[in-house]
Amino acid sequence: MLAPLRPDHRELLAARETGRSLPAPFYVSPEWFQHDVDEVFSKQWxxxxxxxxxxxxxxxxxxxxxxxxxxxxxxxxxxxxxxxxxxxxxxxxxxxxxxxxxxxxxxxxxxxxxxxxxxxxxxxxxxxxxxxxxxxxxxxxxxxIAGLVFICLADEAPTDIDEVAEIVEPYLAPHNLAQAKVAKQTDIVENGNWKLTMENNRECYHCNGHPELLNVFFPIWGYSSTDTVPDRLAPVFNRYRISTAELTEVWDRYGLPHRNIFQLDTRPTGFHIEREAMDLAGESFTLDGSLACAKLLTDDLPERKLGRVSMHLQPNMWLHITSDHGLLFSVIPIAPDKTLVRTTWLVHRDAVEGVDYDLNRLTNVWEITNQQDADFVALAHQGISSPAYLPGPYGPSEVLVEAFVNWYITTLRTNMGVAAAEPGTAPMDMGSHMAGKAAAS
Ligand code: FES
Ligand SMILES: [Fe+2]
Structure with missing residues (x-):
């Protein structure tokens, strides 16, 4: 028996204002947490x-x-x-x-x-x-899909997973994750709602809080041209363009797809995949950007400098793959204010710790980054828990945050049989793909 939708919560779901963070109950109320478990995590891939x-x-x-x-x-x-x-x-x-x-x-x-x-x-x-x-x-x-395991608890799972697999497999499969081994896995429990974890991951507006990651990670998400890039990021954007031009030639030489595909809020199994250059040595997520593992993920891609493949998939994952390792993140809700973030580092099956890679060097940038993100998420949850909180506006660099929230709201409306207050505010027509469309109240 699914939890009924309170009338005031139904109103909030119907009336969500685009371009702003969600009203507080979505993040803090036990009822919404149960709806997220029942209507999102029990029905999506x-x-x-x-x-x-x-x-x-x-x-x-x-x-x-x-x-x-x-x-x-x-x-x-x-x-x-x-x-x-x-x-x-x-x-x-x-x-x-x-x-x-x-x-x-x-x-x-x-x-x-x-x-x-x-x-x-x-x-x-x-x-x-x-x-x-x-x-x-x-x-x-x-x-x-290319060494990643997905489950869906719905009787009828969203059928568009086949289309998504067809698009993302050519990006992921060349990196041979299915044949890799786990070098390390960490679990962090963040003191915040799972949606704050996902929202935080969907923007680099906060990336000044990641000095270690910023060595190699161009924080230019949401910016498409020099016209919109803020002055502080102009030199970074210039380096990014030069590196991208160089790497495009390499990607094409190996037949690696690199088109930026953004379908985060236009299908039930929303996703985003891209191939991007990285700064400094451009090889890996280390402080100087050079390899963390001397044995690359596959002999078929002998280039050390490949940049990264990055993918987001709604509602609970993102990943990065460089020439030498894969980095997988999964998000599991525990309570309204508790979220498990699991990080898995993959290297070539034959790579030997202490010989091909130093475990601390392989993991430390993202272990530090994960803790910084956990701190941001906890701060956000604390502030949103205050009666003084009001939803605030997303800026140009938060376009993926809006896409996540838009996907979330549309998924809930579809699964719970709630119409948008203003017709046309939900751009997704997910009906033919969605499982479990019965209203819960
Ligand atoms: S509950 Fe009896 S064998 Fe499992
Ligand atoms: Fe972050």
Whole structure:
């Protein structure tokens, strides 16, 4: 039973003013948090793991948000499966560990046992007529794209994931993430609403707060020409244009797609993908921009200086890939004011720590950046929790923030059957792709 939509919240959802941050209840109220779990995280495609986290049959991770829990496991045929983490006997949670490896999934309550495909293989002391085939684990939609694992808990998942995969795979697949290994994974719990985490990630207006990242990361998001770039960023923008011209020749030589594709709020599985130059040595996310891992992700791309592929996917992921490593981020809501940010560093499967890479050098720029971002998100949540908060305007460099919020509002309106107060303010026609369109109240 989904939580009903309060009349005042229905009004807020219908009347959201574009170009401004959301009213406070969206960020702080427990009811909206539940709507986000029910209507966004339980119905959209979610990024939950790298294939490299579960390289062998029986390897699993569990994904938890709200009351949902899902087992993502590699089956004997090497495909990735996903099942609700709920025993078909009397409902006990099956796996409580965040990750591990298992030959079979055994319920600790009465020992019902399942294989990685979810089939019930053992149930003790049943009548002769007991049919194990009737008690297979409830499966969850799962989709891998170039080494990234996505799940969707809706009965009918948004169908546009196929179109999205077709567009992004040519960008991602050349970097061989499916064959990579995990060098490190960190979990940070940010003291803020998950939407503030996503909004913060969608702009570099705050990037003066990231002096380490700014060594190599051109903070020019939202600016399309020298006319709109502020004076303080003009030298950076000039270096960016020169580097981009040089790298475009390299990308074309290797057949690497580099068109900036922006479909963040024009489809159910909104995304943005681009290939961008990086500053200084332009090779990796290190303080001087030089490689962090001497063994590149693939022998097929022997260029050290490739810039980065960056992708955002609504509602919960972003990534960066350089020639030497992949950097994946997933966002999982825990509470209205608590959000898990998981960061995964991937390197070539044969890269050796201490030989090909120093782990601290590989991870420190983004570990520092993640903490700085966590601090920004906590400050934002604190301020928004005050009765004095009023929604404020997005500037030109916050265009991706607006795209995220617009996608979020349109997704909620579609899934909860709420019309925009002013017809035409929602540009997406997501109807034919959306799952679970039933109104919740
Ligand atoms: S609840 Fe799992 S075996 Fe009984
Ligand atoms: Fe940031």
């Amino acid at each position: 979610l990024f939950v793991a790298a294939e490299a986290e579960i390289p062998e049959p029986g390897d699993f991770v569990t994904v938890n948000f709200g009351t949902q829990s899902v087992i993502v496991i590699r089956a004997d045929d090497n495909t990735v499966r996903a099942h609700h983490n709920v025993c078909r006997h009397r409902g006990a949670r099956l796996i409580t560990e965040p990750r591990g490896a298992t030959g079979t999934i055994v319920c600790t309550y009465h020992s019902w046992t399942y294989d990685a495909d979810g089939h019930l293989t053992y149930a003790d002391a049943q009548d002769s007529g007991f049919d194990r085939k009737c008690f297979t684990l409830r499966s969850v939609h799962v989709r891998t």
